[in-house]
Amino acid sequence: MLSKKQARAFFLGGTLVTFLVFIGLTVYSLSLSQDQSNHENITESVVRGKIIWEENNCMGCHTILGEGAYYAPELTKVIDRLNQKYDGQGEEVIKSILMSEVPWQPNGRKMVAYSMTEQEAEDMIAFFEWIGEIDLNGFDRIVSPLAKDKINN
Amino acid sequence: MKYKSQKVAYWFFALSMLLLVLQIVYGFVMGFARIGLDNLHDFIPFNTARAVHTNLLVVWLLSGFMGAAYYIIPEEAQRELVSVKLAYVQLISLAVVGVVAIVGYHFNYWEGRKFLEIPRPLDFLVVANVLLFLGLILVTLFKGKRRTTTALVLSMGLLFAALLYLPGMLPFDSQVTDSFFRWWVVHLWVEGVWELIMGGILSFLLIKLTGVDREVIEKWLYVIVGLTFLSGVLGTGHHYYYIGVNKIWLIVGGIFSALEPLAFLAMALFAVNMYRKGEKKHPNKLALYWTLGAAIVSFVGAGLLGFAHTLPQTNLYTHGTLVTAMHGHLAFWGAYGMIVLAIISYALPNLTGRKLYQSTRGRAAYWLSNIGMIGMTVAFGVAGVAQVYLERKFGMDFMQVQGEISVHFVVLILCATIFTTGIVLYVIDFYKHGKPNDEALEQTID
Numbered sequence: 264m265l266s267k268k269q270a271r272a273f274f275l276g277g278t279l280v281t282f283l284v285f286i287g288l289t290v291y292s293l294s295l296s297q298d299q300s301n302h303e304n305i306t307e308s309v310v311r312g313k314i315i316w317e318e319n320n321c322m323g324c325h326t327i328l329g330e331g332a333y334y335a336p337e338l339t340k341v342i343d344r345l346n347q348k349y350d351g352q353g354e355e356v357i358k359s360i361l362m363s364e365v366p367w368q369p370n371g372r373k374m375v376a377y378s379m380t381e382q383e384a385e386d387m388i389a390f391f392e393w394i395g396e397i398d399l400n401g402f403d404r405i406v407s408p409l410a411k412d413k414i415n416n
Numbered sequence: 417m418k419y420k421s422q423k424v425a426y427w428f429f430a431l432s433m434l435l436l437v438l439q440i441v442y443g444f445v446m447g448f449a450r451i452g453l454d455n456l457h458d459f460i461p462f463n464t465a466r467a468v469h470t471n472l473l474v475v476w477l478l479s480g481f482m483g484a485a486y487y488i489i490p491e492e493a494q495r496e497l498v499s500v501k502l503a504y505v506q507l508i509s510l511a512v513v514g515v516v517a518i519v520g521y522h523f524n525y526w527e528g529r530k531f532l533e534i535p536r537p538l539d540f541l542v543v544a545n546v547l548l549f550l551g552l553i554l555v556t557l558f559k560g561k562r563r564t565t566t567a568l569v570l571s572m573g574l575l576f577a578a579l580l581y582l583p584g585m586l587p588f589d590s591q592v593t594d595s596f597f598r599w600w601v602v603h604l605w606v607e608g609v610w611e612l613i614m615g616g617i618l619s620f621l622l623i624k625l626t627g628v629d630r631e632v633i634e635k636w637l638y639v640i641v642g643l644t645f646l647s648g649v650l651g652t653g654h655h656y657y658y659i660g661v662n663k664i665w666l667i668v669g670g671i672f673s674a675l676e677p678l679a680f681l682a683m684a685l686f687a688v689n690m691y692r693k694g695e696k697k698h699p700n701k702l703a704l705y706w707t708l709g710a711a712i713v714s715f716v717g718a719g720l721l722g723f724a725h726t727l728p729q730t731n732l733y734t735h736g737t738l739v740t741a742m743h744g745h746l747a748f749w750g751a752y753g754m755i756v757l758a759i760i761s762y763a764l765p766n767l768t769g770r771k772l773y774q775s776t777r778g779r780a781a782y783w784l785s786n787i788g789m790i791g792m793t794v795a796f797g798v799a800g801v802a803q804v805y806l807e808r809k810f811g812m813d814f815m816q817v818q819g820e821i822s823v824h825f826v827v828l829i830l831c832a833t834i835f836t837t838g839i840v841l842y843v844i845d846f847y848k849h850g851k852p853n854d855e856a857l858e859q860t861i862d
Contacts, residue, residue, distance in 0.1 A: 267631060267634065267638065270635045270636070270638035270639050273638065273639065273642045274638045274641055274642035277642045277646040278645040281650050282645075288664065288665075288668060291662070292662035293593065293596065293661070297661075299660050299661065299662070302590060305590055310589045313591055313594075317527055317528035318526075318527075319463075319528060320463045320464075320524075320528035320533060322528055323462065323463020323464070323466045323467050323530075324461075324463045326736040327591065328591065328658065328659045328660060328736075329658055329735040330595060332462070332463070332530075333736065333738050333741065333803075334462050336814040337736055366457070369815050370815040370816070370818070372454075372815060373454060375457075375463070394591060397660040398660065399658050399659070400658055402658030402732060402735060405733060406736070
């Protein structure tokens with residue numbers, strides 16, 4: 264029968280080994296050679312976009328890379344999706360939503376009116392463009408109707 | 417209660433109760449918004465309600481864990497807390513940081529990173545607060561007459577929880593890396609070190625309630641927390657499938673996530689077996705209900721429902737849908753909500769000297785809150801699965817799908833009302849126990 268000492272050794276040993284493997288995998292998957300996010304394309308504008316994204320807690324309603332609050336649409340590939348819907352005018356539509364002074368409310372569900380400046384809206388678009396190019400291991404093709412493949416075909 | 421300084425736990429529990437009630441209020445704000453009744457939009461838009469709802473969850477649970485530690489550690493270490501005054505300072509500063517953060521969320525003062533919305537300057541205050549707490553607990557333990565495994569596991573959980581808050585404070589330009597390290601905090605908390613805290617509290621309660629030998633309970637405690645880390649650390653991989661990092665996580669995350677339910681199963685079997693083995697008939701049946709309930713519901717909510725969508729093949733479709741909310745609600749309720757309510761149910765009669773554990777109100781609180789939460793989980797599940805099929809399989813527009821599934825949110829609100837009734841009864845019970853007092857010192861039933 265297992266003794267308390269053996270049980271403790273199992274706990275400490277198991278934890279140490281899995282944690283070391285975890286650190287190793289982290290270093291490996293974040294190394295430059297394994298980059299799937301086109302890290303070199305992160306411009307100052309993309310970074311400003313990310314800051315605006317965080318300062319307004321956009322993730323509190325939307326999702327991005329599948330993470331967020333499921334109350335408003337997924338915004339990975341949002342430009343492609345709106346391009347398809349509005350005849351290639353995706354970026355213009357996004358700009359007008361972000362710069363609008365009255366709440367945008369598709370199907371009655373309200374978004375906060377952010378009244379962004381043109382520069383801020385452009386930074387957001389740069390951020391979405393960068394996000395849209397990330398290799399998401401297949402998820403990019405699943406999220407409805409993330410349309411790059413559809414448009415190109 | 418055996419030591420006067422344990423009384424400080426009462427106030428942490430009281431803060432917990434207050435924040436739990438507030439959390440539910442903000443949950444209703446979101447529920448109503450989802451069926452089109454968002455009249456509060458100008459004051460509490462959805463993203464505010466959401467941030468408040470999840471952050472209140474974290475703070476009421478933390479406050480409950482801290483209360484549990486202030487109650488358990490003196491008894492395990494067999495001495496008074498090193499400083500009661502500092503413990504009160506810590507309580508007040510925790511409440512102040514919490515309130516400032518919550519109020520700030522209503523004025524766009526936040527960081528917009530799911531679960532870690534607390535803005536950076538306040539993060540430093542959180543760190544200072546937690547350091548003070550840890551200092552008090554660890555010094556008490558160090559100076560104590562004995563160092564039990566239960567106390568060590570509980571303290572280790574609290575210490576690691578504090579350390580793991582730090583990766584969440586690192587700044588990154590890339591959304592991918594940002595998200596990657598955000599999960600170091602969130603996942604390694606809830607599927608790692610918080611389970612140490614849960615295990616520590618569970619073992620303390622089982623020792624007290626069942627009378628089974630400490631050595632036996634603590635041996636199995638090691639096995640369970642061992643299984644938790646063995647599966648949970650690499651199980652973090654299930655958050656990395658589709659956020660823009662290497663495919664290796666699909667394999668690692670898939671395999672180790674599939675093992676995660678085992679730890680919860682072991683915990684449930686352990687609790688039930690200790691109960692059956694125990695010959696002691698402790699009069700506090702309510703505490704026993706909550707304790708066994710926590711072990712069993714956490715297996716269903718965290719273990720089984722988590723497993724239901726951590727296979728990479730399934731998660732490809734369910735990632736970023738309401739299926740996550742389904743799992744999240746029952747998991748947090750079972751694993752952490754119920755264990756905090758269990759330790760409160762056990763400690764309260766001992767702190768106040770009023771033994772209200774035969775009350776119908778207490779039983780009704782238990783059953784209504786559990787039935788309500790299970791109903792809510794089913795409502796989220798049905799909505800989530802419908803969303804997956806309509807949106808991801810048939811390519812329907814997001815808002816059109818939201819219209820189709822809004823009926824399930826009516827059911828959600830009805831079930832949430834049952835849940836809330838249970839919680840209100842629990843809070844009334846808490847209030848009826850009165851304040852902690854020194855007369856309770858001699859009356860504790862161990």
